[in-house]
Amino acid sequence: MKEERIKRVLLIVGIVLTVSFCLLPFIYMVMVSFAKNADFLSLSSRYVFTVNNYKEVLFNANLHFLDYLKNSAIVSVVSAGVAVLLGSLAAFSITRLPLPFKGLVLFVTLSMSMFPQVSLVGFLFSFMTKLGWINTYLALIFPYIAWVLPLSLWILVSYFASIPRDIDKQAFIDGCSSWQILFKVIWPLARPGIFSTFLLAFIFSFNEFMFALLFTTDHRTRTVPVGIALFQGLHGEIPWGTIMAAATVSTLPIIVLVLVFQRNIIQGLTRGAVKG
Amino acid sequence: MQDDTRRGLYNTPKEIAEAVVFALPAILFLVCFLLIPIVGTFVSSFYRDVSYLPREFIFFENFRRIATDSTYWRSVYFTVLFVACSVAIEMVIGIIFSLIMHEAFPGRGILRGIILVPWAIPVAVSARVWELIYNFHYGLANYIVTALGIAGSPINWFGNSVGAFFALVITDVWKTAPFVAIIILTGLQAIPEDLYAQAKVDGTQFMQRFWKITLPLLKPVIVVALLFRTIDALRVFDLVYVLTKGGPGGSTTSVSLYAFKTFVAGDFGYGSAISVTLFIIAWLFSILYIKSSRFLEEVK
Numbered sequence: 001m002k003e004e005r006i007k008r009v010l011l012i013v014g015i016v017l018t019v020s021f022c023l024l025p026f027i028y029m030v031m032v033s034f035a036k037n038a039d040f041l042s043l044s045s046r047y048v049f050t051v052n053n054y055k056e057v058l059f060n061a062n063l064h065f066l067d068y069l070k071n072s073a074i075v076s077v078v079s080a081g082v083a084v085l086l087g088s089l090a091a092f093s094i095t096r097l098p099l100p101f102k103g104l105v106l107f108v109t110l111s112m113s114m115f116p117q118v119s120l121v122g123f124l125f126s127f128m129t130k131l132g133w134i135n136t137y138l139a140l141i142f143p144y145i146a147w148v149l150p151l152s153l154w155i156l157v158s159y160f161a162s163i164p165r166d167i168d169k170q171a172f173i174d175g176c177s178s179w180q181i182l183f184k185v186i187w188p189l190a191r192p193g194i195f196s197t198f199l200l201a202f203i204f205s206f207n208e209f210m211f212a213l214l215f216t217t218d219h220r221t222r223t224v225p226v227g228i229a230l231f232q233g234l235h236g237e238i239p240w241g242t243i244m245a246a247a248t249v250s251t252l253p254i255i256v257l258v259l260v261f262q263r264n265i266i267q268g269l270t271r272g273a274v275k276g
Numbered sequence: 277m278q279d280d281t282r283r284g285l286y287n288t289p290k291e292i293a294e295a296v297v298f299a300l301p302a303i304l305f306l307v308c309f310l311l312i313p314i315v316g317t318f319v320s321s322f323y324r325d326v327s328y329l330p331r332e333f334i335f336f337e338n339f340r341r342i343a344t345d346s347t348y349w350r351s352v353y354f355t356v357l358f359v360a361c362s363v364a365i366e367m368v369i370g371i372i373f374s375l376i377m378h379e380a381f382p383g384r385g386i387l388r389g390i391i392l393v394p395w396a397i398p399v400a401v402s403a404r405v406w407e408l409i410y411n412f413h414y415g416l417a418n419y420i421v422t423a424l425g426i427a428g429s430p431i432n433w434f435g436n437s438v439g440a441f442f443a444l445v446i447t448d449v450w451k452t453a454p455f456v457a458i459i460i461l462t463g464l465q466a467i468p469e470d471l472y473a474q475a476k477v478d479g480t481q482f483m484q485r486f487w488k489i490t491l492p493l494l495k496p497v498i499v500v501a502l503l504f505r506t507i508d509a510l511r512v513f514d515l516v517y518v519l520t521k522g523g524p525g526g527s528t529t530s531v532s533l534y535a536f537k538t539f540v541a542g543d544f545g546y547g548s549a550i551s552v553t554l555f556i557i558a559w560l561f562s563i564l565y566i567k568s569s570r571f572l573e574e575v576k
Contacts, residue, residue, distance in 0.1 A: 146309030
């Protein structure tokens with residue numbers, strides 16, 4: 001009885017500490033984004049509420065924040081979409097068709113997902129320069145597809161393998177082609193898995209920094225992480241309020257996505273990272 | 277999978293060709309944008325390849341230069357220390373988080389969502405938030421540190437190498453401990469409840485049960501999380517690039533950042549050689565990771 005009570009108190013304290021550990025920086029970010037002066041925690045200052053930072057971020061065209069947001073949205077949605085499509089074709093081949101060397105393909109793919117980005121970036125930069133793709137969406141979309149493919153492939157293989165084979169065998173006997181089996185039988189059954197994969201691929205593309213830093217040069221293709229990282233004030237003083245407003249606007253969609261679809265994301269992550 | 281009539285010894289060439297067609301687009305992407313660049317980087321590392329100068333094959337010269345490059349070894353020192361500290365703390369906090377999330381209480385789903393938030397948003401963006409948090413004059417960190425009496429006076433986080441190092445470790449722990457917790461939670465969920473019930477009957481205390489039952493059974497999944505985080509922390513880039521820019525005085529320059537700066541300075545040969553050393557270390561860890569995560573059992 002006593003142990004139960006101690007455990008309950010510990011649990012409540014643990015939950016409170018966990019939530020504050022995770023959210024305190026975000027609460028601070030939102031507070032600064034609505035503050036006239038970012039130094040409101042110092043003794044000589046006080047908190048003054050304002051929405052000017054948001055006005056600045058959303059309506060000052062010189063900051064190009066909405067351009068960054070648009071670029072990020074286009075690049076991540078296209079990359080994640082293509083990665084899921086190609087990943088499911090390959091996962092179908094691995095789980096259902098007589099693909100030669102499938103163990104080797106999976107092994108190499110998995111070890112690729114752990115490549116340090118910096119060991120790709122020099123070569124890719126020269127490659128993109130030769131193709132004339134620097135500062136185009138293509139310079140980001142193509143490497144991103146490859147970058148998120150290993151993870152996508154692994155999650156999809158795991159989902160496809162869990163669908164009973166009798167179902168598609170029946171479809172095969174009924175005269176369905178492999179394409180029909182994949183898109184008419186497997187896809188509808190694996191919908192949660194495909195959705196989880198898309199979400200994770202989207203998050204990874206949206207968060208990518210090093211490629212975007214090197215392969216984009218201005219607001220026409222620059223993405224949110226690079227835009228915010230390189231955001232400096234014009235007059236020496238860092239405009240914290242504006243930066244925090246930009247950070248709030250760009251992280252809000254991700255935060256909502258994560259809170260609503262936490263089950264899908266956790267399932268995808270655990271299938272992608274650990275087996276068993 | 278073995279009993280599948282469409283696999284095995286009797287596949288026609290046509291069936292095999294179809295399988296290859298399905299897998300080919302993905303494989304082409306991986307080959308063009310991951311495999312060829314890696315091979316290209318290895319090749320480059322044997323060349324003197326500086327902007328505006330002709331490329332020249334110099335064999336192991338770049339690696340000989342690495343051996344005596346104190347800036348390189350300093351970046352190795354920082355990276356190893358960073359991996360050791362941040363991964364160790366992440367594992368401990370991650371295990372505690374997972375134990376909390378494993379308990380049944382109302383709003384558990386919301387807590388699992390909240391815990392994912394630091395992990396899900398771009399490092400480059402959260403690093404800007406932390407940059408402000410560590411602000412000497414009015415940042416949240418010094419406000420908390422002085423209010424709680426942890427330090428008598430505000431800490432100059434980015435003014436010295438120790439402060440900058442811990443600023444990076446704290447931020448990395450904040451971002452990735454939740455991820456570790458999610459991975460370990462899957463291990464916790466696989467432990468059968470009746471093991472605990474039996475231990476309770478035997479009268480063991482909560483902490484005893486943790487050390488004697490939970491931890492040993494979690495060992496495989498902890499090893500997986502540990503290796504995964506080690507590989508990820510070894511290549512740390514975004515965080516240092518945004519938060520400390522490798523400073524002060526180059527003391528927090530990771531191997532990734534050093535290679536990146538070398539590329540940007542136009543020295544592709546030497547930058548490639550540096551990134552090859554990082555690649556080899558990370559790759560060795562990933563072999564261990566793949567082995568311990570039992571990934572390949574799925575397709576066998």
